[in-house]
Amino acid sequence: xxxxxxxxxxxxxxxxxxxxVETVQLFGTGQAEAYLVTLGKILPVALxxxxxxxxxxxxxxxIEAAVEHQVLDDTRLGCVxxxxxxxxxxxxxxxxxxxWRASFGAFPEDENHLISGAAYQAxxxxxxxxxxPIGARHQGYASWSLVPTKPxxxxxx
Amino acid sequence: xxxxxxxxxxxxxxxxxxxxxxxRLTTAGLKVLVLEAGPDTTRSIADYTSHLETFYAASAxxxxxxxxxxxxxxxxDGGDLFKDKSLPANSGYFIQNGPHLYGSTxxxxxxxxxxxxxxxxxxxxxxxxxxxxxxxxxxxWPIRYDMLSPYYEQAExxxxxxxxxxxxxxxxxxxxxxxxxxxxxxxxxxxxxxLGAAVNGMRVMVGEDSVSVQVRSYPxxxxxxxxxxxxxxxxxxxxxxxxxxxxxxxxxxxGNTACTPICPVQAKYNANKSLAQADRRHLTLRAQAxxxxxxxxxxxxxxxxIRYKRYDDPGSIQHTEEIATGRIYILAAHAVENARLMLxxxxxxxxxxxxxxxxxxxxxxxxxxxxxxxxxxxxxQSSSGIExxxxxxxxxxxxxxxxxxxxxxxxxxxxxxxxxVNDAVLKQKLVGQRLRSHLEDQLPRQVRFSLAVEQLxxxxxxxxxxxxxxxxxxxxxxxxxxxxxxYTFKGMIAARKVALAVFRxxxxxxxxxxxxxxxFPVAEYEGEKFYYHGMGHCAGTHAMGDxxxxxxxxxxxxxxxxxxxxxxxxxxxxxxGTSNPTLTLAALALRTADHIIARMRKHNPGIEPGPRRRxxxxxxxxx
Numbered sequence: 001x002x003x004x005x006x007x008x009x010x011x012x013x014x015x016x017x018x019x020x021v022e023t024v025q026l027f028g029t030g031q032a033e034a035y036l037v038t039l040g041k042i043l044p045v046a047l048x049x050x051x052x053x054x055x056x057x058x059x060x061x062x063i064e065a066a067v068e069h070q071v072l073d074d075t076r077l078g079c080v081x082x083x084x085x086x087x088x089x090x091x092x093x094x095x096x097x098x099x100w101r102a103s104f105g106a107f108p109e110d111e112n113h114l115i116s117g118a119a120y121q122a123x124x125x126x127x128x129x130x131x132x133p134i135g136a137r138h139q140g141y142a143s144w145s146l147v148p149t150k151p152x153x154x155x156x157x
Numbered sequence: 158x159x160x161x162x163x164x165x166x167x168x169x170x171x172x173x174x175x176x177x178x179x180x181r182l183t184t185a186g187l188k189v190l191v192l193e194a195g196p197d198t199t200r201s202i203a204d205y206t207s208h209l210e211t212f213y214a215a216s217a218x219x220x221x222x223x224x225x226x227x228x229x230x231x232x233x234d235g236g237d238l239f240k241d242k243s244l245p246a247n248s249g250y251f252i253q254n255g256p257h258l259y260g261s262t263x264x265x266x267x268x269x270x271x272x273x274x275x276x277x278x279x280x281x282x283x284x285x286x287x288x289x290x291x292x293x294x295x296x297x298w299p300i301r302y303d304m305l306s307p308y309y310e311q312a313e314x315x316x317x318x319x320x321x322x323x324x325x326x327x328x329x330x331x332x333x334x335x336x337x338x339x340x341x342x343x344x345x346x347x348x349x350x351x352l353g354a355a356v357n358g359m360r361v362m363v364g365e366d367s368v369s370v371q372v373r374s375y376p377x378x379x380x381x382x383x384x385x386x387x388x389x390x391x392x393x394x395x396x397x398x399x400x401x402x403x404x405x406x407x408x409x410x411x412g413n414t415a416c417t418p419i420c421p422v423q424a425k426y427n428a429n430k431s432l433a434q435a436d437r438r439h440l441t442l443r444a445q446a447x448x449x450x451x452x453x454x455x456x457x458x459x460x461x462x463i464r465y466k467r468y469d470d471p472g473s474i475q476h477t478e479e480i481a482t483g484r485i486y487i488l489a490a491h492a493v494e495n496a497r498l499m500l501x502x503x504x505x506x507x508x509x510x511x512x513x514x515x516x517x518x519x520x521x522x523x524x525x526x527x528x529x530x531x532x533x534x535x536x537x538q539s540s541s542g543i544e545x546x547x548x549x550x551x552x553x554x555x556x557x558x559x560x561x562x563x564x565x566x567x568x569x570x571x572x573x574x575x576x577x578v579n580d581a582v583l584k585q586k587l588v589g590q591r592l593r594s595h596l597e598d599q600l601p602r603q604v605r606f607s608l609a610v611e612q613l614x615x616x617x618x619x620x621x622x623x624x625x626x627x628x629x630x631x632x633x634x635x636x637x638x639x640x641x642x643x644y645t646f647k648g649m650i651a652a653r654k655v656a657l658a659v660f661r662x663x664x665x666x667x668x669x670x671x672x673x674x675x676x677f678p679v680a681e682y683e684g685e686k687f688y689y690h691g692m693g694h695c696a697g698t699h700a701m702g703d704x705x706x707x708x709x710x711x712x713x714x715x716x717x718x719x720x721x722x723x724x725x726x727x728x729x730x731x732x733x734g735t736s737n738p739t740l741t742l743a744a745l746a747l748r749t750a751d752h753i754i755a756r757m758r759k760h761n762p763g764i765e766p767g768p769r770r771r772x773x774x775x776x777x778x779x780x
Contacts (some may be wrong), residue, residue: 019592064589068779072588082582087593089578117213125574128593129600131534134568135212135415138422141381142413144536144564145344148601 010034014055015069017079019088021124024130024140026088029122035087042093042109051077075105085115089128091119160482163545164190164441167463167483167755171497172269173739174726174746175489176428176435177315178617181709181750183436185764186687187757190441190481191432192463194230194490195266196471202404202430207271220273223419223773225469229537229630230447233399234260238678242492245479249590252626252636258678259639260691261517262546263491265735267444270693271427277737278311278318278376282548283329286732288613288748291555294644295500295613297732299712302329308744310336312420313376316426316743317389319343319410320376323524327373328548339387339544342374344421345409346564348372348604349541361655364551368703374563374741375542378426379410390430390592392423401433410534443481445471448490449632460486460722462745466630474629485721485753489746492728496620496698497635499724505717506699506709512621514614514697519641521649521675522570522657524605525665533566534574534602540564543606547735556611556648559657559735566603570669572676573602574730604665607692608652611735612645614697615733643691649689694738696727713752725749 005011012032016023026032039048046089054077057064072078079100086094095112114120132139132149166182168175171193182189199202207329224231237249238258244433246253247510261272284300310333312318319340323331345353353372360367379544380389391407407422432442450464463486468476488495496512505511517599541562551557567573574596581587581595589654618640622633660667677688702708705717714729716722725746727738757762 006434011317017589020588020590033307055619068588083586085582085588086578088321089582089596090575092575112216114214114216115208120213123574125578125596125600126534128596129534129566130530130532130597131572131601132412132414133532134218134565135209135413135419135421138411138413140411141534142344142412144346144532146345148530148535149364149534150530 005033005036007048008032008036010052011039014052014067015084015088017063018085018094019124021088024068027125031091031119033085034119038093038115039084042107044149047080047104048078049078060062067121071157085117087115089123091115091121091123103107162482162484164188164481166190166485166487166753167481168487168489169463170194170269170488170490170494171267171428171432172489172491172726173271173316173428173431173493175487176431176490177312177743177746178725179440180315180435181747182753183439185753185754186436186439186510187764189435189438189445190483192446192448192465192481193267193444194447195394195444196227197267199266199268199272199427199443200393200433202392202394202406205392205423205600206521208293209419209421216651218418218488220262220418221264224266224272226265227445227468227473229468229476230265230464231443231628232265235260235262236565239676246580247626250628250634252623252634254636254638257639257641257680259515259517259691260519260678261693261695262691263493263693264626265577268429269741271610274425274693274739275416276378277319277427278313278316278378279544279736280330280360281736281741283331284548285736287734288552288732289733294552296702296707299701303447305741305744306331306333308748309740311747312386312740313432313672314339314742316378317380317636318376318378318740318741320374320379322593324374325376327544337384338376340381340383340389340684343377343381343537343540344381345374346532346536346587348527348533348564349562351527351542352533352663354602354777356659359659359662360601361658363546363549363651363655364554365537366549366551368545368549370543370545370639372541373544377537377540378739379416379537380408380424381410389672393429393433395433398649399437410537411602413532414534414536414538416538420714442721443467445469446479447631447632448498448629449501451486451498451504451722453504458621458719460719468630472699476630485723487598487723487725489725492541492695492698492726493635493727495724495726497622497633499699500622501633504660504719506716507707508614508707508717510700510707512698513616513619514700515618515620515639515695516612516614516697516730517646518694518733518735519612520607520609520692521648521653521687521689522605522607522669523569523653523660523667524567524603524669525660525667526599527602527604528664530601531604533564534568535627536564537636538563546661548654551651554647555651556613556645557735558608558610558648558652560652561607563605563606566600567605569607570605570675571669573603577603579773593722606656606659608643608649608656609735610648610652613642614700615642616730617638620698626743641680643682645681648685649687650685662699683703692737694727694733694736696733698728699724700731701729702731714749716751723749723753
């Protein structure tokens, strides 16, 4: 799916800070658009706009700490941010907690579900483990006998 | 019966037992009908791929997730175990009376449960056949290891088992001279190697015996590097006309870590491979045909037909009723279904033991964190085990056991990596680089053992039917009574103790002992809770023996009462031992096929002789 959503780059930039994974790798999953569409189907536009505006207003230095304080610690935006992390790592949408739903709205699409078979395979959790999704993207005969290598990382301390 | 029989042999069930027998009988020129309850959607690459897509898209990726049943042929599902809060548990396919939940399942689709089995192809130990005379428990089998040994060799070639015989000579297991498996062993995983380096040779006391522990590669029906001229059989691709196209996919295990529930490339054996090697001139395969009744002739003994309900649409129960006739009938529908079909037909056997003696390997998980990255979540789901506790003097007092050493982290136990991610994000509130570093550190260190514990045949553990509880097609559902006894509980205690000693020796931090509220059936013994799971090893429901008073079938799996009826599969097991049952039931099936061929030849000398030598039964690619 190709969409021209101007919010896509903001979404992926925010996702990169939340997941600890480079934007190029996030785009490389092929799921960025699908996840943004999923968010749009489940949550009201105003909520997403607030999330993205909050992120864009943060200072570039110490961005991770800023996201923790300004986004994760926010009672309204924090749970949504956690769900974005779960989407990227696992390919799922998690039903928002009951107290969140009571305060900010119970949306009909907000139910536990796997986003798609492709999202399952694209989950970051597999590559982060130095592995592959169970049942897909095999590593080849006897590869499992080799000394495991660390997953590729750039700019790591 | 005035009409001549339509077929020489009618087989109910196209799983491994039925497929192996169908291949051998048709090769000998016998005219065979195979009735399969489930749909024929597993033999072309396109169909198989759609099952794979079903798996990818499933929220819960249990053993049955790629293989949803037809409306007319329901099957048990791991998820059923937790639908009902109290017994009897009635909302799945089984009606479970307890007191413990029977945790195992099977698949009603062409190919049967080999579609989602793990592929472990261990032989039973010689002493496993002699539990009565050696330990004063249960009964001896009517056959001995050495009688089955040639058929083990044939089964290992039919299924394509990878192992090095040099690894497999332990606890009395013996092989004929110069024998080796058709393919070299599947390479052990890195985690197997480092675990072995840490623990091999350590000694553990079990009862009065000091046992030396070894991490050992187990025989697996997964394609590896062939020996000699053996040609591995990869993915099947049968077209609509029944012609098998050559496929190079799956001639080696690729390490998809998904043996259960679906090998994406069919590098792991499934029964459809054998069925595709049957002589098509003599084989009629009828899928979506649910056997509902065994008909008996006026003598009251001989089977005169199998009534079955045939449906056109797996999403509907619309069906027509037909009767299949043959000279010989073989039930190969899995341990629970064989018993169910006998009982609904009013065939309880003289011994009244049909359905009685249901067994499994109730299994515990023990899991922990290795001291360094061992490369979890790579390779086949497991590649090694610890087999040293499959035998010993302790068997007079408690069950034997074996360990399967996972390559899939805590996937089977906690639901990792998903559960690990959830814990990190939602409980530990980790985010960004700290989240990533935590997962990179934890996930590749996850280790799990599955401790499969022997169970003895207890006549109270059984399959019955209740005519008031029927499936949508009108066939009575299986009712299960099941209890884990002291012998097995004591084996569980011993197994857990050994597993934790191995963990300590390897520096693995145990993370399982304090885990609570696990998503598995639970049983209590002497104040301790045991979360156990079924291994899919349903057995014992039509046990073999040496007389009609104490058993249902003879050593050839022939019904004592019904001379033209055979009940084959793990239901025939007299006792269970600790080995995964598939290889043994395959060997038994081949032995039965040879017996039937010899029997039919007496009446019709035109039938090709079996058994053939191993060289001639080597598998070639279909087509």
